[in-house]
Amino acid sequence: MVTLKINEHEVKVAEGTTILSAAKTLGINIPTLCNHPDLCVAGNCRVCVVEQKGARTLVASCATPVSEGMEIQTNSLKVRNARKHIVELLLSEHRADCTKCYKNQNCELQTLANEYSFGEHIFLDLVEDHNYVIDRSSPAFIKDDSKCIRCQRCVRTCAQLQHVSAIAVSHKGSEMKISSFHDRPMSHVVCTNCGQCVNRCPTGALTEKTYIDQVWDAIYDNDKHVVVQTAPAVRVALGEDLGYDPGERVTGKLVTALRQLGFDSVLDTDFTADLTIIEEGTELLTRLKKVLVEGDKTLALPMFTSCSPGWIKFIEHKYPHMLPNLSTCKSPQQMFGALAKTFYAKKRNLDPANVVSVSIMPCTAKKYEADRPEMRSSGYKDIDYVLTTRELAVMIKQAGIDFRTLEEGHYDSVMGVSTGAGVIFGATGGVMEAALRTAYEIVTGRPVPFKNLNIMPVRGMEGVREATIKIEGTMEEWRFLEGVELKVAIAHGLVNANKIAKAVSQGKAQYHFIEIMACPGGCLGGGGQPIPTNADIRQKRMEAIYAEDMHMDLRKSHDNPEVTAIYQEFLEKPNGHKAHELLHTHYTERESY
Amino acid sequence: MKNKGLTKVDLIFETVDVRKVMQKAFEMTSEEIIQQVLESGLKGRGGAGFPTGLKWKYTAAEKDPDKYIVCNADEGEPGTFKDREILDKVAPKVYAGMAIAGKAMGARKGFIYLRGEYRFLLPQLFVELHKFHKMIAEIGYDFNIEYRMGSGAYICGEESALFESIEGRRGEPRNKPPYPTTSGLFSKPTSINNVETLVTAMMIIEKGPLEYVKLGTKDSRGSKVFSISGDTPIPGIFELELGMTVQQFVNEFGDGDTKAVQVGGASGFCVPRKKFADTIIGFEGVPTGGSMKLFNSSRSMYNVLHNYLEFFTEESCGQCTPCRVGCQQLFKGIEKVKKGEAKSTYLNELVKLADTMKVASKCGLGQSVGNAFKSIVENFREEIIY
Ligand SMILES: Cc1cc2nc3c(=O)[nH]c(=O)nc-3n(C[C@H](O)[C@H](O)[C@H](O)COP(=O)(O)O)c2cc1C
Ligand code: SF4
Ligand code: SF4
Ligand code: SF4
Ligand code: SF4
Numbered sequence: 011m012v013t014l015k016i017n018e019h020e021v022k023v024a025e026g027t028t029i030l031s032a033a034k035t036l037g038i039n040i041p042t043l044c045n046h047p048d049l050c051v052a053g054n055c056r057v058c059v060v061e062q063k064g065a066r067t068l069v070a071s072c073a074t075p076v077s078e079g080m081e082i083q084t085n086s087l088k089v090r091n092a093r094k095h096i097v098e099l100l101l102s103e104h105r106a107d108c109t110k111c112y113k114n115q116n117c118e119l120q121t122l123a124n125e126y127s128f129g130e131h132i133f134l135d136l137v138e139d140h141n142y143v144i145d146r147s148s149p150a151f152i153k154d155d156s157k158c159i160r161c162q163r164c165v166r167t168c169a170q171l172q173h174v175s176a177i178a179v180s181h182k183g184s185e186m187k188i189s190s191f192h193d194r195p196m197s198h199v200v201c202t203n204c205g206q207c208v209n210r211c212p213t214g215a216l217t218e219k220t221y222i223d224q225v226w227d228a229i230y231d232n233d234k235h236v237v238v239q240t241a242p243a244v245r246v247a248l249g250e251d252l253g254y255d256p257g258e259r260v261t262g263k264l265v266t267a268l269r270q271l272g273f274d275s276v277l278d279t280d281f282t283a284d285l286t287i288i289e290e291g292t293e294l295l296t297r298l299k300k301v302l303v304e305g306d307k308t309l310a311l312p313m314f315t316s317c318s319p320g321w322i323k324f325i326e327h328k329y330p331h332m333l334p335n336l337s338t339c340k341s342p343q344q345m346f347g348a349l350a351k352t353f354y355a356k357k358r359n360l361d362p363a364n365v366v367s368v369s370i371m372p373c374t375a376k377k378y379e380a381d382r383p384e385m386r387s388s389g390y391k392d393i394d395y396v397l398t399t400r401e402l403a404v405m406i407k408q409a410g411i412d413f414r415t416l417e418e419g420h421y422d423s424v425m426g427v428s429t430g431a432g433v434i435f436g437a438t439g440g441v442m443e444a445a446l447r448t449a450y451e452i453v454t455g456r457p458v459p460f461k462n463l464n465i466m467p468v469r470g471m472e473g474v475r476e477a478t479i480k481i482e483g484t485m486e487e488w489r490f491l492e493g494v495e496l497k498v499a500i501a502h503g504l505v506n507a508n509k510i511a512k513a514v515s516q517g518k519a520q521y522h523f524i525e526i527m528a529c530p531g532g533c534l535g536g537g538g539q540p541i542p543t544n545a546d547i548r549q550k551r552m553e554a555i556y557a558e559d560m561h562m563d564l565r566k567s568h569d570n571p572e573v574t575a576i577y578q579e580f581l582e583k584p585n586g587h588k589a590h591e592l593l594h595t596h597y598t599e600r601e602s603y
Numbered sequence: 604m605k606n607k608g609l610t611k612v613d614l615i616f617e618t619v620d621v622r623k624v625m626q627k628a629f630e631m632t633s634e635e636i637i638q639q640v641l642e643s644g645l646k647g648r649g650g651a652g653f654p655t656g657l658k659w660k661y662t663a664a665e666k667d668p669d670k671y672i673v674c675n676a677d678e679g680e681p682g683t684f685k686d687r688e689i690l691d692k693v694a695p696k697v698y699a700g701m702a703i704a705g706k707a708m709g710a711r712k713g714f715i716y717l718r719g720e721y722r723f724l725l726p727q728l729f730v731e732l733h734k735f736h737k738m739i740a741e742i743g744y745d746f747n748i749e750y751r752m753g754s755g756a757y758i759c760g761e762e763s764a765l766f767e768s769i770e771g772r773r774g775e776p777r778n779k780p781p782y783p784t785t786s787g788l789f790s791k792p793t794s795i796n797n798v799e800t801l802v803t804a805m806m807i808i809e810k811g812p813l814e815y816v817k818l819g820t821k822d823s824r825g826s827k828v829f830s831i832s833g834d835t836p837i838p839g840i841f842e843l844e845l846g847m848t849v850q851q852f853v854n855e856f857g858d859g860d861t862k863a864v865q866v867g868g869a870s871g872f873c874v875p876r877k878k879f880a881d882t883i884i885g886f887e888g889v890p891t892g893g894s895m896k897l898f899n900s901s902r903s904m905y906n907v908l909h910n911y912l913e914f915f916t917e918e919s920c921g922q923c924t925p926c927r928v929g930c931q932q933l934f935k936g937i938e939k940v941k942k943g944e945a946k947s948t949y950l951n952e953l954v955k956l957a958d959t960m961k962v963a964s965k966c967g968l969g970q971s972v973g974n975a976f977k978s979i980v981e982n983f984r985e986e987i988i989y
């Protein structure tokens with residue numbers, strides 16, 4: 011333990027603690043910009059500087075570990091002067107047209123500007139001296155260099171959490187900026203559209219591409235029937251943008267709010283999550299049979315999940331030779347889209363040309379996914395607009411809805427019934443757990459041998475997790491699996507995905523089935539979720555997801571009556587012809603550099 | 604004020620029997636070597652002036668079996684060209700300094716980070732290095748040196764940016780602590796020394812510290828190689844004893860019309876004529892990595908400052924706010940004042956900004972922009988405004 015004094019208060023903290031964290035334990039707040047709890051320390055914005063007795067210069071509190079007997083002032087004249095200068099310097103390079111900015115009211119720079127820099131600016135406006143570029147090429151997000159404070163959070167996110175490095179620092183001095191490879195448009199680099207950078211950008215320099223106005227237009231158009239689906243992770247995070255603490259489940263109010271916004275039908279992605287389990291589970295069992303029993307060499311094991319579009323783009327760029335290992339199942343969002351303009355339209359007697367399908371997602375990569383040319387199996391664009399959790403919160407505010415006082419609503423039918431298995435898709439390990447709940451039962455006729463169906467070994471926040479489940483007491487058709495130890499692995503965050511993908515690629519890992527989610531924590535930590543994010547917030551969202559599961563009457567995808575019905579009425583059988591046409595897809599090799 | 608006057612010295616370029624020095628050092632213990640360098644009072648010649656003996660001692664105290672000695676030959680400071688001369692003339696002495704440092708600290712590997720523009724020296728340097736490696740192996744040293752090339756960025760001369768560059772990343776300075784002596788190149792304990800520092804240390808071993816402390820002053824022991832340029836009839840490289848005043852220096856090197864001397868390059872201080880007599884060149888007055896640039900009365904100090912600020916605006920690595928934006932503000936700011944588009948009192952705001960840059964920038968570059976800026980604005984204010 012180290013003892014030091016901060017603003018005359020003595021405090022004891024563990025060795026290696028930063029001054030910033032030590033101050034926090036005393037309730038002393040030091041402003042920060044480049045610092046982010048998920049990322050390594052950068053120490054480049056300098057707004058967190060404090061005065062250390064005896065030191066030649068001020069020190070960056072985020073980057074300086076405490077030492078015995080240290081005496082720190084966080085608010086001295088010298089500190090305040092420097093901080094004000096730093097904020098003013100940032101603003102002098104910054105196109106601060108806040109009223110036009112998507113991050114208005116939710117911007118760390120703006121907050122600091124309010125505290126340190128109201129009134130006349132001291133320094134020259136340098137905005138016009140810079141050749142700022144706005145890159146709107148990505149379908150998922152916009153990169154506006156005129157709003158960038160060069161904190162490099164995005165760069166660290168993309169490299170450390172995602173192992174992609176689609177963006178990096180280029181040039182030096184006044185020209186220093188965040189660039190893509192050779193300054194190519196973001197749509198033409200290795201970027202996975204995961205939006206993790208967007209989620210951590212403190213300003214409006216990286217924001218999702220918003221489709222709020224297009225959705226309003228569709229809602230107001232009387233000729234259109236607008237259906238909306240909500241992803242599992244949205245219901246445990248939306249509250250954060252509407253004044254609730256992290257981890258609050260707002261499913262019922264979410265449904266009511268969507269109805270009040272004017273959507274014609276409020277449906278649930280969890281329904282197609284359940285459907286995914288049937289399709290993907292069947293695909294897995296079929297692959298196992300063909301590979302293990304029939305020695306089919308055209309099919310690859312292990313099988314990777316395919317519901318995370320950021321992961322899909324990652325593997326398309328980085329491990330194209332493993333594309334055969336991907337499940338051919340579309341993501342739940344896209345399954346939903348394909349069914350909305352076929353099955354649903356028919357059922358409701360609608361002309362699919364007049365159906366507008368909107369999805370509310372924790373994810374920015376879903377915007378990209380919806381734009382993929384393969385995603386038109388209904389004959390139309392299967393998903394017209396993807397909104398993030400954050401965009402939905404904006405719409406709710408725009409509509410003047412008092413969210414707290416809303417009644418608890420229920421999803422419409424059809425395509426609104428779901429199970430706990432669909433809900434847990436929102437957390438890392440959830441797809442695996444849902445798949446096991448169903449596959450094990452198909453094979454043995456018995457539920458998975460875990461208390462309350464909770465398969466604890468696949469849960470948690472560890473970046474890479476492995477589990478083995480021994481299959482015993484198989485039914486006749488599945489005898490070949492008798493005694494097989496089903497080896498599964500789970501990774502979340504692309505840096506962890508890469509570890510597994512690499513091991514598989516090098517033949518160093520023997521798994522049957524691998525769940526991968528591009529974002530830390532799975533969808534609950536998606537790039538489209540409320541800002542800020544950190545391990546604690548993600549943990550709370552995860553607990554909420556599992557609580558939601560426990561509260562569902564149905565917990566297993568194959569128990570979903572709407573799923574059973576849709577096979578009888580429309581899809582015929584899992585992995586059947588029609589299912590393949592609408593619910594499965596293929597992948598594209600992409601260059602990597 | 605007592606000072607030593609101007610004495611030319613021949614230490615760095617003196618011809619010595621390198622093999623004999625290496626033999627001598629081989630028979631000394633690590634502690635003895637470090638003790639002698641400590642006693643000599645030698646401070647780093649790369650600009651920051653950290654006591655060399657202490658740097659070695661800290662590195663020696665680290666337990667890690669892998670340690671490095673890095674020779675900083677990036678020589679990017681405008682107006683400095685003495686390291687090139689040293690490598691050109693007495694490279695074996697540089698190698699010897701590194702091997703001795705290696706022995707003192709327990710490092711078996713050395714890197715020389717050579718300024719890209721000096722690539723033309725490499726063929727000759729390799730030949731000498733090959734001979735040197737053979738010679739020390741015969742004596743019994745387990746030590747080996749490799750070259751790494753710089754890529755033309757001034758910031759890569761800053762020690763931690765230099766490590767990043769050798770490690771294959773963008774040359775951005777790191778946070779300190781940790782200091783290089785605990786976590787430097789490849790995160791291993793590292794002593795990084797300037798070319799001249801290493802040669803001086805080697806000569807201290809050769810002559811003994813008692814001989815060395817006869818030169819210089821209490822705060823600035825020994826002698827130093829100066830790169831002299833600007834309005835002087837005799838530009839070039841000169842080795843001088845430390846402790847002289849700027850006046851004595853100007854008497855020797857000026858053209859009779861010297862109005863200011865920039866001591867220490869762009870990141871150093873500008874000394875105006877009225878302060879020549881009272882200013883000692885050394886750590887008690889104006890420190891220098893070696894660059895001395897003389898300006899006569901035909902020079903516009905506005906242009907001088909403008910050049911320096913343009914240099915920093917381009918050469919800042921750009922990562923930290925005070926330096927990246929501060930440099931641009933100072934640069935554009937004096938232009939505005941000069942053109943009459945900003946009030947002359949705006950200079951006062953800029954001086955305050957320079958103070959912020961000094962205390963809040965992440966590395967030595969941003970921290971020292973204010974040196975030239977303030978010393979020129981304070982001493983030549985009218986030239987900046989009118
Ligand atoms: C911007 C910047 C550039 C530097 N360039 C050099 C250089 O070219 N050569 C050098 O020896 N030291 C340079 N330094 C100083 C080094 O960081 C370091 O202090 C020095 O190499 C240590 O060696 P010494 O103790 O022998 O002086 C530079 C420092 C800064 C901040
Ligand atoms: S990024 Fe922040 S400060 Fe800049 S315009 Fe947007 S809201 Fe305003
Ligand atoms: S969206 Fe993801 S992959 Fe693309 S730049 Fe951002 S962090 Fe990197
Ligand atoms: S884009 Fe955002 S996160 Fe990236 S450096 Fe700029 S301000 Fe920081
Ligand atoms: S002070 Fe300048 S050179 Fe140093 S880290 Fe900051 S921006 Fe880079």
Ligand code: FES
Pocket residue numbers: 041042043044045052053054055056057058059070071072073
């Ligand atoms: S928050 Fe500490 S330097 Fe940016």
